[in-house]
Amino acid sequence: MPDLSQTAPQSRTIPRLALIALAGATLLAALGISIVSVALPTLAGAFSVSISGVQWIVTAYLVSVTVMVVIAGRLSDRYGHRRILLSGLCIFVLSALLCAVSTTLQMLVAGRLLQGVGGAILMVVPMSIARETIARERMGSAMGLLGSMSAIGTALGPSAGGILIAAFGWRASFIALAVLALPVALASLVAIPRTVIAKTQHLGKRTAVLSTIGSRRLGSGLAMNVLVAVVMISTLSIGPFYLTFALDLHVAAVGIIMSAGPIMSAISGVPAGRATDRFTTSTVITAGLLTTIFGLICLASLPRLFGVAGYVVALCLLTPGFQLFLAANNTEVMMSAPEDRKGTTSGLLSLSRNLGFIVGASAMPGLFSVAAGSGAIQAVSPEAVAFAFTATFLGCAALALLALLLARAFHPARLQ
Template identity: 45%
Template sequence: MKPVSTGSEPEVVSVGWALASLSLSMLLASLGTSIANVGLPTLVQAFGASFQQVQWVVLAYLLAMTALIVSVGRLGDLLGRRRLLLAGILLFTLASMLCAVAPTLGMLIAARALQGVGAAIMMALTLALVGETVSKARTGSAMGLLGTMSAIGTALGPSLGGVLIAGFGWQALFLVCVPLGGLTCALAYRCLPAAGQARDLERGAFDPLGTLLLAFTLLAYGLAMTLGRGHFGLLNVGLLVVALLAAGLFVWVEARVAAPLIRLALFRDAALSGSLAMSALVSTVMMATLVVGPFYLAHGLGLETFAVGLAMSLGPCVTALSGVPAGRIADQFGVQPMILAGLGAMALGCLMLALLPASLGIGGYLGPMVITTLGYATFQTANNTAVMSDVGAEQRGVISGLLNLSRNLGLITGASLMGAVFAAVAGDLSTASAEAVASGMGFTFVLATGLVLMALLAALLSQQRRWRTLDSVA
């Protein structure tokens, strides 16, 4: 079942199966991010550990994925994306087995870090391989499908994890990924295009020092934003300083090596820089809905745990349902109008959440959430399409890595920044009144509205520069 065919119908079938393999790869990486969270209380009992120790089961995966996602994208450009994606899927599957049989918490955390490395490869190269799988005219639809699968994986994790723990124990959280990984690997091997995947790794073509410095920078930043659960101390500040120094050293090295990991000239492209900045900003905002939402629903509206879970599942469901239609609309009408429309909807939804009167109850929360999430899905699909459609074949891996990195950094920053803002306004959440929680919610989304407006301004400036370029060419 090869993707190259002389007839039009077999080619369509092959492209469909190739997209199925990429979709499963994105689903697995997203599922790995969310499925372990629900098992943390069980792991505390199973290993006799504290919550602070057990939370590294989640952090090890997230930090490994964030620190390496650009580097593995560059390796894919050099070694072949299909080849490296297959290795990443196998690594993810093997690490899932190691997680399930881990005899100690330390072994489990190490296996989760290894699983995060596999997830970094899968996320970076899945987007990069879209350009080798579908025509440019269908890129938006493909990006929408991948966004849908990512949302499904994120939404499915907690509910599926709860069922698996109840029926089979915590080991099932990781064993479920083994058959899915095997299926994904088989499909990718049979269906993904091999054309253009082999490139010689010439001496000096890879930048090991830059790779180590970038990974160290991102690791230090990730730790600074996640340790202390939003409460900044001297350790967090020290890690931020280390991250800044390492980032400066990384830039200095990249400007001097013959084959840099990231060509700094890429960031002179205002459209690319703007897209990465917008992605980070909106991801920061979306994390606010995941961090603040449960507290507002439970303490502000007094909902039971089951009702909170149902309400929180609405956002991922909206994203899953709107991803493919948003991609098709972007293919038909262009990505720039869709970027502006998505950001406009996000700004409106966040403003409604900021002004939300508690007297409206759950309906007053879910309505703005639908608008915000729909805007996010529209923006994300159009923004990814805009970036990946114009990237040369030799840079697809590293640019895809940068796109995923901007999203991950936004999520990490949002978890810390938005959580800290909410806690500062609402006060001690164990004793805070419903009014205090509502005030914290409102203030947090005032900030979120400002961040989305910054992204909207960047999009408008990018559109204005594009019009000027077209006028000068004409």
């Protein structure tokens, strides 16, 4: 973990325990999504519902998070980041316990909707607190650390959830979320400094949001965030089809191979943050997008040449590009935020990412299906699946190129 507790200019310091609390909150938000996904087959059997019905357990959390992220950011601007973070942790704990004692699917979905409110706060407020308490020259490392914790949560959730469910049943996964949140809440209460609430908070929520988006630097950063999120979710939503129907792998093998991306993201997050501190954010954004484009071209071609080895190598080349972009772009956007709208800006960052995930999860499988040809995927030949996979990720490379063009258009002097 990078040392971000050094004395910073303008009294911007943060205790190491507070940094651990911010990292823990980010980890919990990611675990809230990933740890439950592995429980869906068990939950379908426990409640005697269809796959589409049990999917609402995941969808409810994502919808709630998407609706709440900007609201959570605005609330933290108005009432103080520390206070709202502690409220979010309390909501997260109580909702996890509600999920754990649920006796019907409807009760569990309601608990997940409430948990999404807490999850939205845990996604948004740590970046706001980092923006407020960490010196500019160390912001990149902070954003890289938070990005690593999000990736660790995504990678750790399915395996940890599988172990807990196998040993103690599905309720254990929700109890574990509540138990993990308690030390994070205690560390936040003890170590995170109180927010100095800005005096310009008479602006309405709509005015504050529109004013924030209206900034050229912020607007371009949010637009690039949407495009990169579309690409990121495509690796998770399209990859299993290729591995299963083109390479004929068992579901367990598919899961292991797919974990290479989140693991590589977790490893590269902190170095990406340090690179952002050392170089300009524009330079690292450019490097990240170029690496992403190269990685996507490799993902479109190497698996067809080298099979599983090519797939894993391409993922390992691609995901550091994501982390370089995210660390630098998050730093750029947050450092561009007005002092009284740090929470709103952080909420917009999370909203843009979630919107990209939603668009990517619906549009890119559609592109893949069209490229593969009509009919059920089980009836499509491995060659057609491989062609569709290549076409889809070349399309993703085009989206990453569009993000690079946006970066150059809105920051031309800084990218030369």
